Amino acid sequence: MAHDPHNPRETALEQYLESRGVDRRSFLKFCTAVTATLALPASFARKVAAAVAADDRPSVIWLHLQECTGDTESFLRASRPTAAEVILDYLSVDYHETIMAAAGHQVEEVRRHTMEQYKGKYIAVVEGGIPTKDGGVYGCIGGHSMVDVVTEVCGNAAATICVGTCSAYGGIQAAAPNPTGAVGVGELLPSIPLVNLPGCPLNAPNLTATIVHFLTFGTLPRTDSLKRPLFAYGKRIHDNCERRAHFDAGQFVERWGDPGHRQGWCLYKMGCKGPATSHNCPQVRWNDGLGWPVGQGHGCVGCSEPGFWDTMGPLYERLPNVPGFGVETTATKVGLGIMAATAAGVAVHGVAKSIQLRAVEKKEGN
Amino acid sequence: MRRIVVKVWEFPVRLVHWTNFLAILVLCATGAYIHWPFLSTPTTAFPYVMGWMRLAHFVAGWALLAGLLVRLYWGLVGNRYARIGTFFPYLTRQGRKSFLGVLRYYALLSPRLPPHLGHNALALTVYSGIFAVMAFQVVSGFALLGQADPSGTTYLLTGWIFSFVSNGWVRFAHYAATFVMGAFLIAHVYAMWVSDLAERDGTSGSLFSGYKYGELEEFEDFGPRPR
Numbered sequence: 001m002a003h004d005p006h007n008p009r010e011t012a013l014e015q016y017l018e019s020r021g022v023d024r025r026s027f028l029k030f031c032t033a034v035t036a037t038l039a040l041p042a043s044f045a046r047k048v049a050a051a052v053a054a055d056d057r058p059s060v061i062w063l064h065l066q067e068c069t070g071d072t073e074s075f076l077r078a079s080r081p082t083a084a085e086v087i088l089d090y091l092s093v094d095y096h097e098t099i100m101a102a103a104g105h106q107v108e109e110v111r112r113h114t115m116e117q118y119k120g121k122y123i124a125v126v127e128g129g130i131p132t133k134d135g136g137v138y139g140c141i142g143g144h145s146m147v148d149v150v151t152e153v154c155g156n157a158a159a160t161i162c163v164g165t166c167s168a169y170g171g172i173q174a175a176a177p178n179p180t181g182a183v184g185v186g187e188l189l190p191s192i193p194l195v196n197l198p199g200c201p202l203n204a205p206n207l208t209a210t211i212v213h214f215l216t217f218g219t220l221p222r223t224d225s226l227k228r229p230l231f232a233y234g235k236r237i238h239d240n241c242e243r244r245a246h247f248d249a250g251q252f253v254e255r256w257g258d259p260g261h262r263q264g265w266c267l268y269k270m271g272c273k274g275p276a277t278s279h280n281c282p283q284v285r286w287n288d289g290l291g292w293p294v295g296q297g298h299g300c301v302g303c304s305e306p307g308f309w310d311t312m313g314p315l316y317e318r319l320p321n322v323p324g325f326g327v328e329t330t331a332t333k334v335g336l337g338i339m340a341a342t343a344a345g346v347a348v349h350g351v352a353k354s355i356q357l358r359a360v361e362k363k364e365g366n
Numbered sequence: 367m368r369r370i371v372v373k374v375w376e377f378p379v380r381l382v383h384w385t386n387f388l389a390i391l392v393l394c395a396t397g398a399y400i401h402w403p404f405l406s407t408p409t410t411a412f413p414y415v416m417g418w419m420r421l422a423h424f425v426a427g428w429a430l431l432a433g434l435l436v437r438l439y440w441g442l443v444g445n446r447y448a449r450i451g452t453f454f455p456y457l458t459r460q461g462r463k464s465f466l467g468v469l470r471y472y473a474l475l476s477p478r479l480p481p482h483l484g485h486n487a488l489a490l491t492v493y494s495g496i497f498a499v500m501a502f503q504v505v506s507g508f509a510l511l512g513q514a515d516p517s518g519t520t521y522l523l524t525g526w527i528f529s530f531v532s533n534g535w536v537r538f539a540h541y542a543a544t545f546v547m548g549a550f551l552i553a554h555v556y557a558m559w560v561s562d563l564a565e566r567d568g569t570s571g572s573l574f575s576g577y578k579y580g581e582l583e584e585f586e587d588f589g590p591r592p593r
């Protein structure tokens with residue numbers, strides 16, 4: 001049989017997959033799933049498979065900054081070796097603090113080498129926020145501030161993928177009063193080619209799909225104004241939620257564990273932030289499509305929106321509290337107070353004005 | 367003294383006043399439900415409460431938008447009492463004087479309002495504010511609506527808002543403004559009642575008929591000149 005470049009079986013990846021016990025069928029299933037996640041027509045699955053299997057995959061440098069490694073955990077969730085995992089394994093991830101065996105100056109040397117050899121060609125994946133205050137002293141790697149590391153690594157990358165809310169928007173450490181001046185990569189380096197994949201943690205299939213998009217088309221996927229790919233963040237959770245029919249029907253959980261909760265009714269009144277959050281969690285779900293927060297009976301907390309820690313709270317209330325009035329002061333209390341004061345004011349004024357008018361009219365003699 | 371009858375409010379002004387009134391009532395009522403859906407349907411009852419509430423909210427929302435646009439247009443082509451400029455009385459010396467007079471009236475320092483045929487100067491100022499609140503509700507409301515379809519026209523026009531503020535705060539402001547509308551409604555109805563009591567110039571009826579009444583001499587400096 002002649003060499004067929006579109007047949008992934010013949011590439012090194014195929015052999016590698018086989019050695020890890022992932023058969024061709026699983027590989028093609030994976031490619032089809034990614035194609036669907038990217039909202040591409042099914043006919044693209046072949047193109048995707050060919051691109052993924054090609055031998056010229058770019059190097060990846062994965063930076064860990066101010067973060068909890070939750071995105072790596074989400075990504076490497078080791079239930080079983082899936083095709084996705086193995087492929088990311090196979091991508092030349094040249095630098096990844098959590099999974100690399102080497103350490104110290106040696107590995108910093110590897111990073112530098114990759115950057116020089118593949119300048120403008122490698123992919124930078126960034127996990128974690130960047131502390132910028134006081135010259136960036138709040139986070140250093142190998143003697144360099146995270147600001148410098150990110151500027152150097154992302155500035156020379158073909159593309160930067162920010163995984164998780166921290167690298168996208170600063171995340172939890174950027175919550176007021178943001179003591180370390182944490183920002184996302186996009187704020188530090190506004191003009192580099194970059195996509196944000198926010199989420200706490202990020203949803204792994206979206207990263208896989210973004211990388212595959214890059215491999216297949218050589219470009220990053222189309223994004224919205226917050227630089228989030230439209231395929232993953234183009235719709236609100238609320239508009240794709242499996243509980244939406246209960247919302248429209250007016251069937252709401254009133255208390256945790258009440259009959260409505262047990263029947264899977266809508267969590268709107270329990271403070272669900274699905275109406276405020278754009279993400280594809282309802283379709284892609286988590287843990288190999290097993291479940292997701294709202295499906296499990298807890299409202300969405302809006303973890304993938306910018307500044308979610310400051311703007312999505314209180315997590316179990318529908319709306320934020322009134323700023324400057326102390327906690328527990330809802331807009332309802334203040335608003336009803338204003339209306340009551342107005343009503344009381346006009347009542348008093350009405351009495352006073354009638355007395356005045358009566359007196360004047362008496363004086364005028366009519 | 368000669369009693370006169372003046373056509374003050376033209377038909378479009380009156381029409382828009384009442385469509386806005388109805389729209390705002392519906393918007394406040396359905397908005398209250400959307401904020402806190404107090405009618406929870408048991409499994410067997412009327413099965414689409416929130417759906418209908420939202421539909422009514424959006425239909426009234428479109429009506430309010432239309433009302434504001436018509437009124438804006440009439441503010442450019444209507445009679446002198448309808449013009450946009452009258453909503454900023456404090457920009458002219460006479461307007462400022464009249465404004466002080468109205469304040470004295472409400473502070474019980476003088477029994478009567480300064481002579482006026484349109485609205486009084488304070489009322490006009492408040493109305494410009496309430497028009498701003500309505501415009502804000504329309505913009506924020508359509509922005510919230512547009513989020514359901516980020517590839518749609520509404521989102522194209524309003525989506526930029528969310529680059530500055532999160533959905534949560536837009537909702538918060540949209541909700542808070544509802545109470546401003548409520549407080550305004552109370553003050554507005556009261557002011558109409560009390561000015562009727564003090565003036566007997568037909569203010570309360572005028573938004574139905576369009577006519578106001580009074581003694582000619584009273585309007586000397588504010589007189590109804592042809593436009």
Ligand code: HEM
Pocket residue numbers: 275318319390393394396397398400401402420423424426427428430431500503504505506507508510511537538540541543544547
């Ligand atoms: C005087 C004018 C208005 C008032 C008083 C009003 C009131 C409200 C209130 C109280 C809410 C609930 C907010 C919350 O707790 O989340 C709401 C939601 C909403 N309003 Fe309005 N509104 C007005 C005008 C409009 C207009 C013109 C539109 C445009 C179509 C609009 C569209 C919406 C939308 C889309 C929502 C969210 C509905 C949902 O999440 O299901 N509103 N409004």
Ligand code: SF4
Pocket residue numbers: 237238239241242243244245247265266267268272273274275294299300
């Ligand atoms: S559970 Fe949340 S996201 Fe789902 S329909 Fe209800 S409010 Fe919307």
